[in-house]
Amino acid sequence: MNKSYNQIEDFLDGNLIGKELSIFISQKELDKELAKEIELRFEVNELIKDNGFFELREKLELQRNESYVNSSIIKFRKDLFKTWHFAAASFALILVVGGLWYILSNKPYSTEKLVSKYYKPAHPLLQVRSAEIKSDDALATAFKYYKDNDFNSALKYFNSLENQMTAKFYSGVCFIELEQYDDAIESFTAVINDNDNLFVEQANWYLGLIYLMDNQKNKAIEQFEKISKDENYYTSQAKEILKYLN
Amino acid sequence: MQEFKAEEILEGLQNRDTDVLDYIYRNFFNQIKVFIVQNDGTDEDAKDIYQDAILVIYQKTRKENLILSCSFNTYLYSVCRLLWLKQLEYRKLNKTIIEESAKFIELDDDVANVYRTNERYMLYQDHFKRLSYSCQKILELFLARIQLKEIARILRLKSDDYVKKRKHQCKEKLIASIKNDPRFKEIMKQ
Numbered sequence: 001m002n003k004s005y006n007q008i009e010d011f012l013d014g015n016l017i018g019k020e021l022s023i024f025i026s027q028k029e030l031d032k033e034l035a036k037e038i039e040l041r042f043e044v045n046e047l048i049k050d051n052g053f054f055e056l057r058e059k060l061e062l063q064r065n066e067s068y069v070n071s072s073i074i075k076f077r078k079d080l081f082k083t084w085h086f087a088a089a090s091f092a093l094i095l096v097v098g099g100l101w102y103i104l105s106n107k108p109y110s111t112e113k114l115v116s117k118y119y120k121p122a123h124p125l126l127q128v129r130s131a132e133i134k135s136d137d138a139l140a141t142a143f144k145y146y147k148d149n150d151f152n153s154a155l156k157y158f159n160s161l162e163n164q165m166t167a168k169f170y171s172g173v174c175f176i177e178l179e180q181y182d183d184a185i186e187s188f189t190a191v192i193n194d195n196d197n198l199f200v201e202q203a204n205w206y207l208g209l210i211y212l213m214d215n216q217k218n219k220a221i222e223q224f225e226k227i228s229k230d231e232n233y234y235t236s237q238a239k240e241i242l243k244y245l246n
Numbered sequence: 247m248q249e250f251k252a253e254e255i256l257e258g259l260q261n262r263d264t265d266v267l268d269y270i271y272r273n274f275f276n277q278i279k280v281f282i283v284q285n286d287g288t289d290e291d292a293k294d295i296y297q298d299a300i301l302v303i304y305q306k307t308r309k310e311n312l313i314l315s316c317s318f319n320t321y322l323y324s325v326c327r328l329l330w331l332k333q334l335e336y337r338k339l340n341k342t343i344i345e346e347s348a349k350f351i352e353l354d355d356d357v358a359n360v361y362r363t364n365e366r367y368m369l370y371q372d373h374f375k376r377l378s379y380s381c382q383k384i385l386e387l388f389l390a391r392i393q394l395k396e397i398a399r400i401l402r403l404k405s406d407d408y409v410k411k412r413k414h415q416c417k418e419k420l421i422a423s424i425k426n427d428p429r430f431k432e433i434m435k436q
Binding site for chain 1: 259260262264267268271293297300301304305308363366367368370371374379383385386389390400401402414417418420421424
């Protein structure tokens with residue numbers, strides 16, 4: 001294959017024109033490897049554009065996991081009634097009822113499970129920009145600590161850039177990791193109120209998860225309902241969580 | 247429970263409607279499981295095949311005006327049946343007698359083609375999800391034809407040129423990661 005990947009991407013992005021385009025097309029006809037490479041990159045683009053496929057696959061996975069939980073319960077019930085050892089069954093029943101009572105009266109089990117399923121700390125940004133070089137240095141240092149999971153040190157640097165929404169957002173994630181939920185709520189609220197940055201959707205999402213972590217179920221429901229009405233990456237996940245919470 | 251007609255199911259699938267997905271699963275999955283388990287498969291195989299079949303039908307509803315000449319149940323069963331026979335062939339478990347658990351129709355090659363495309367999509371998707379958040383965003387925005395200047399503003403990147411450079415880096419990282427996956431060679435052989 002003679003063509004560089006750059007040229008293939010230019011072709012797919014519609015940036016090749018005139019003579020350059022016709023030469024490229026005739027080479028594509030002759031070069032099977034080139035044609036394959038174009039096909040691969042084209043399909044990858046199609047996949048990225050297709051949010052529906054992503055969403056449906058996630059929903060099917062969720063359905064599969066739910067059915068696993070349900071079938072385990074059914075199987076357990078069948079096994080239970082098969083046995084003649086009624087006393088042992090009664091004892092098991094007491095344990096199950098006791099366990100259920102514990103879960104229903106304390107609730108943290110389901111909340112923790114939800115949080116562990118849906119919470120992931122945000123990836124550190126690889127490239128960040130700001131108006132001042134000095135600020136960039138602080139941000140880069142903050143991300144270095146953040147990547148090393150040293151959230152206390154990262155916070156010192158993020159907090160020194162309090163007007164930057166990138167820093168504000170990541171300070172919120174640091175606060176979650178340090179279980180300082182009130183401070184995390186304050187950071188994410190500032191990001192959401194600014195409403196002119198890349199992190200608004202993520203901040204809304206994390207805010208809902210913090211309420212879950214902090215056992216504020218009503219506020220969590222309110223927050224996920226708000227997200228579920230939007231059209232973004234977190235909409236379907238918010239709807240899933242609401243199914244568990246309601 | 248709410249009942250759906252075949253056209254409503256197809257429309258619901260196209261919209262990834264959770265009620266429709268639940269309806270399909272509750273009403274039709276069991277029959278598919280019986281078929282697969284009777285024909286050398288396991289419960290897990292049945293779940294895999296069911297998911298694959300739903301994704302195939304979804305893609306078909308999106309790409310063409312799919313009109314069924316049979317009930318949805320029969321169509322779904324027929325797609326699952328075809329995918330399972332392909333799977334048996336792949337596992338070199340050719341059976342001479344197939345135990346049927348429902349009525350089926352013969353399907354054209356297009357179903358198998360859509361399935362192969364979906365297999366590749368799933369591979370690409372797995373690797374896309376492993377990219378950093380910023381890489382995912384930049385590729386999504388770029389392919390949504392958002393202007394470079396706007397992407398730079400949204401992602402707080404320094405210039406249009408820098409957006410282009412990042413897009414290039416992210417795309418190359420994604421392609422390399424896909425090509426390094428052992429499944430890639432396997433899928434490309436088919």
